[in-house]
Amino acid sequence: MPGSRRTTAVALAATASIALLATACTGSNDAGAKDDPNARTTLTFWHGWSAPSEVEAIAANIEAFEAKHPNIKVKVVKGITDDKLNQALRAGGSNAPDVVSSFTTDNVGRFCSTNALADLKPFLDKAKIDPAKTFLPQMAKYTEHEGKRCTVPLLGDAYGLYYNKKAFAEAGITAPPKTLSEFDEVAKKLTKAKGDTYEQLGFMPNFQGYETTFEHYAAQFGIQYLDGEGKSSLASDPHTKELLTWQKGLVEKLGGYQKLEKYRTGLGDEWGPKHPLHTGQVAMQLDGEWRGKMAKDAKLPFEIGAAPFPVPDDQAADYGKGYLSGTILGIAGTSEKQNAAWELVKYLSTDTDAVVSFANAIHNVPSTLAALKSPKLNNDPVYRTFVDIAQHPKSAHAPSSVNGGAFLLTAQDFGVAYEAGREKDLDAGLKKTDAQVDKDNEQAG
Incomplete structure (x- = not known):
């Protein structure tokens, strides 16, 4: 593991x-x-x-x-x-x-x-x-x-994209997507609805999905988190808004938050043989290098492939990077x-x-x-x-903080509230998130 x-x-x-x-x-x-x-x-x-x-x-x-x-x-x-x-x-x-x-x-x-x-x-x-x-x-x-x-x-650990080669072939997809616009189209093409659920989901984008956290997505966008004075800069970094807008857009394209959450809660254990990538319930998965061995050990009836996770279209030149x-x-x-x-x-x-x-x-x-x-x-x-992803010069981890990972959890919580529709004003919500992060860091440091 x-x-x-x-x-x-x-x-x-x-x-x-x-x-x-x-x-x-x-x-x-x-x-x-x-x-x-x-x-x-x-x-x-x-x-x-x-x-x-x-x-x-x-x-x-x-x-x-x-x-x-x-x-x-x-x-x-x-x-x-x-x-x-x-x-x-x-x-x-x-x-x-x-x-x-x-x-x-x-x-x-x-x-x-x-x-x-x-x-x-x-x-x-x-x-x-x-x-x-x-x-x-x-x-x-x-x-x-x-x-x-x-x-x-x-x-x-390096994070990238795993994909079901059989599902790709059946959908006529010849190569893994490199940009997020390509990724959205592939995810939709791989999704097979079945009433109020799915026969196959192209990708589980929800922030509470397996490994699809704010922190892991943020590496693809190049979010900086903190400014030169150590203050939270999520609201002022345009990549943050771009990430949240893209993620919520993909949620809507694949059936909406409620439908995806219902499906997500019925998926198998992340660390067991019934992982949704193993069972074919999802056709693509953001995950780390260990998943390849776990999939091999599970003796899947289909072959999986791996590639770097896609990047925003305006950062196409940085394709190959990932979260570390x-x-x-x-x-x-x-x-x-x-x-x-x-x-x-x-x-x-x-x-x-x-x-x-x-x-x-x-x-x-x-x-x-x-x-x-x-x-x-x-x-x-x-x-x-994943060895190559780890060596990409723009692969990155979030910055260290006197408050540990608390600032990342604050960002994650806002992402969940925004995708669910509980937070509707993105700009105001990010400013509140910044204020909470700064307050927590001040108390900790």
Whole structure:
């Protein structure tokens, strides 16, 4: 299962729990680690992976690390939620982790600003590792906050368009769409109504659909979110209005909000074999690189293809870009074994063989430039589509914030209200959204 998988509710819970860190800043960011990395010690590593294949893959890397560092043993705790992680980082103590990974990339700003995770710059400098030359630039960017680096990327996720090749052939569609106007036409052509529901839906555009969130769409439009002073700029960025107008227009073209919502609530589990792309209930899906492996494991009776998600017509030259996210890795600010912990962080995040083997095993995108060029990297063409998306210079993640991902949830909530018709004045609604984001950030920071 993918490292970045999360629903709005999960992200909200993570943001709420990590907000507590603001009133209980822990650890030290002066990098005054005193422990001897060559001494015999045991590190505690907390991660969120839980599927057997994922757990086995990270365990293999830990075993390889221990072979290279026989003085360091690693106690691994799997399946850790961000809620548990945040509580432990706040509390510290002998049972707290030394090294942590999180799927919630949006919380980097909070992790760094509260010193919940240690500043990694002194460790990187001592090891002569330049993040800008080691990691994929876009991933290096979303793992720091306002110049402070408290995390590094541990694999990444890139989002693109999956499509049912059989459905395309039956509809006479010969290639995936590249612009949103082309996408709208293809989505309509692939949609087969059946009374008040659908025999097949071309695409589920609703903001509460699987992965069709405001944040994921925004990457295609190039929305900036914040101005130079850190104030919310959704109302003043013309791309925001363009996104919401396009999305609501597609909702209407495909049957309207109520009809789509009724269909959406009857779809199978996103992480199970009955995903609507697997069952043929939707013909196209915005999703990450992991979906290709999940579809293959589900043994579908048809072939799927993958391509970058379409871009606005006036940004056709940027076709190929997409939303990026991924797993982040850091050292607990309360850890008394930070030098030893750094050895583990350095190995997991920068050793080329470790990164490639882990990427291949869990079907995520490598986060280092060396791993991306490795001949050992999975060469499956569907997977490689997402490797290419990740390397597009305009692929991006939302900016970091002292308020975690709260500003993204505020934008998402407005999008849901607008598509449903509860908010009718787009300009006024975006100004209210900006005001709420600024208020929340002021309270958090």
